[in-house]
Amino acid sequence: MKFRRSERLIDMTHYLLERPKELVSLTFFSEKYESAKSSISEDLAIIKDTFEKQGIGSLQTIPGASGGVKYIPRTNKEDAKKFINELCRLIADSDRLLPGGYLYLTDLLGNPQIVSKVGKLLASSFADTDIDVIMTVATKGISIAHATAAYLNVPVVIVRRDSKVTEGSTVSINYVSGSSKRIQTMVLSKRSLNEGAKVLIVDDFMKAGGTVKGMVNLLDEFNASLAGIAVLLESEEAEERLVDDYVSLVKLMDVDVKEKKIKVIEGNYFTNK
Amino acid sequence: MKFRRSERLIDMTHYLLERPKELVSLTFFSEKYESAKSSISEDLAIIKDTFEKQGIGSLQTIPGASGGVKYIPRTNKEDAKKFINELCRLIADSDRLLPGGYLYLTDLLGNPQIVSKVGKLLASSFADTDIDVIMTVATKGISIAHATAAYLNVPVVIVRRDSKVTEGSTVSINYVSGSSKRIQTMVLSKRSLNEGAKVLIVDDFMKAGGTVKGMVNLLDEFNASLAGIAVLLESEEAEERLVDDYVSLVKLMDVDVKEKKIKVIEGNYFTNK
Numbered sequence: 001m002k003f004r005r006s007e008r009l010i011d012m013t014h015y016l017l018e019r020p021k022e023l024v025s026l027t028f029f030s031e032k033y034e035s036a037k038s039s040i041s042e043d044l045a046i047i048k049d050t051f052e053k054q055g056i057g058s059l060q061t062i063p064g065a066s067g068g069v070k071y072i073p074r075t076n077k078e079d080a081k082k083f084i085n086e087l088c089r090l091i092a093d094s095d096r097l098l099p100g101g102y103l104y105l106t107d108l109l110g111n112p113q114i115v116s117k118v119g120k121l122l123a124s125s126f127a128d129t130d131i132d133v134i135m136t137v138a139t140k141g142i143s144i145a146h147a148t149a150a151y152l153n154v155p156v157v158i159v160r161r162d163s164k165v166t167e168g169s170t171v172s173i174n175y176v177s178g179s180s181k182r183i184q185t186m187v188l189s190k191r192s193l194n195e196g197a198k199v200l201i202v203d204d205f206m207k208a209g210g211t212v213k214g215m216v217n218l219l220d221e222f223n224a225s226l227a228g229i230a231v232l233l234e235s236e237e238a239e240e241r242l243v244d245d246y247v248s249l250v251k252l253m254d255v256d257v258k259e260k261k262i263k264v265i266e267g268n269y270f271t272n273k
Numbered sequence: 274m275k276f277r278r279s280e281r282l283i284d285m286t287h288y289l290l291e292r293p294k295e296l297v298s299l300t301f302f303s304e305k306y307e308s309a310k311s312s313i314s315e316d317l318a319i320i321k322d323t324f325e326k327q328g329i330g331s332l333q334t335i336p337g338a339s340g341g342v343k344y345i346p347r348t349n350k351e352d353a354k355k356f357i358n359e360l361c362r363l364i365a366d367s368d369r370l371l372p373g374g375y376l377y378l379t380d381l382l383g384n385p386q387i388v389s390k391v392g393k394l395l396a397s398s399f400a401d402t403d404i405d406v407i408m409t410v411a412t413k414g415i416s417i418a419h420a421t422a423a424y425l426n427v428p429v430v431i432v433r434r435d436s437k438v439t440e441g442s443t444v445s446i447n448y449v450s451g452s453s454k455r456i457q458t459m460v461l462s463k464r465s466l467n468e469g470a471k472v473l474i475v476d477d478f479m480k481a482g483g484t485v486k487g488m489v490n491l492l493d494e495f496n497a498s499l500a501g502i503a504v505l506l507e508s509e510e511a512e513e514r515l516v517d518d519y520v521s522l523v524k525l526m527d528v529d530v531k532e533k534k535i536k537v538i539e540g541n542y543f544t545n546k
Contacts (some may be wrong), residue, residue, distance in 0.1 A: 009279055010323040013286045048282040098441050106440060106465055110429040112422045139411045143419050149385045167379060168371050192379055236492040
């Protein structure tokens, strides 16, 4: 069956959105829709225009016989600002205050719309970085790590506090938690990370950065390299930051338990580029 | 600025795909694109046709003043068969065998393309069920729970083995693990689940079903109700299944450690409907 342009545009949009950063050849589309490559090229030009105009992302065209097209997720500045402001508003809600000045963020990390937008923003920050895999630590960072991974189209590996029989052999390291100064253990399945892999570390919350630093040290054990660090929320409180090059969406400035006030501002998302 | 039909089709496709099961009014699209409602209706008819023809899902139209359109993710039978066969092939790989006859599945559960397809299949199974929230248990089920949640557009709550200070007050229960018969604890943050919520339980692996049964018991503590159970992999091995109504994609028939053979077949995905 022949495809009309309108059908092609809808199906190609879906196809590309499902495969960020994957090179799709013109030949593939041309065969899928039984249409001339020149028509496919015209379709892609319209999709590219619309994606850019609407802040969906960009289409990168690679010319030549082995060429094709790639969807690169990007968030435009206006949408990013709006969403980060919304996050600030949500996180500053005094109902989040827990005994000890901790913040309850579980609802945000479980909300698929929020998680997906956080993932798209973090992925946008690293859209032009060469990344093979995303690393996070169980449990709370997993949702945003996976959302970021979906937009970068790379796998996720999860560092754990203890080893499980279903992980096979593991590598474990001890590290010093930045804020509590306690010695803790982290464990990663041996076969989950390849030698030489370029790793983006993603986590929900960073205070002094001890846990993130632990993950960076773990990379050495695997001869893997650090490609970047991205967190949803960083805390200003930290006396001494163990990590300095990272992207954060929101920054926690102050938690006043007595007055029940949480002060948050935009993170370094816009300034770190 | 005015939008041409081709641009509208691309942007509407993106907009709808990002918001499964959400009612979007014709007025919203009409204002967004400064186009007559009659044109928007025509656009939606083309999108609906293409979504159905291409196995992307369906568009449900709700007529009337408060009406609009909803994208319902569905996987057609042919695509589902193909993907489940692929899963069987991947899981039957003898390299997955770990000491004790356990299977290494971490790579599959960390692969964004596989995780997303699993999520779409499980969501398709429950596309017409009333679901408020998805529940899973840390850690391995989290990725597919979130992928399913993204397609059903509902939040995820994560049951843990131990309570964390960042979860606030928790409810904990003891349960008997089905296969090891050991008494274990599971914990859920009190404020993460509302009274009366209809809950879909999602997990990566079910043997006797002790963990899933534990989650079902936990629902009682919250006066929540069970809307369904969905697992990626079930095991035939179980002497006595503690749970009987569930959907599985793949069924593990036998693990022969000596011969290094794993036997898997299609789960009850097609027969359970």
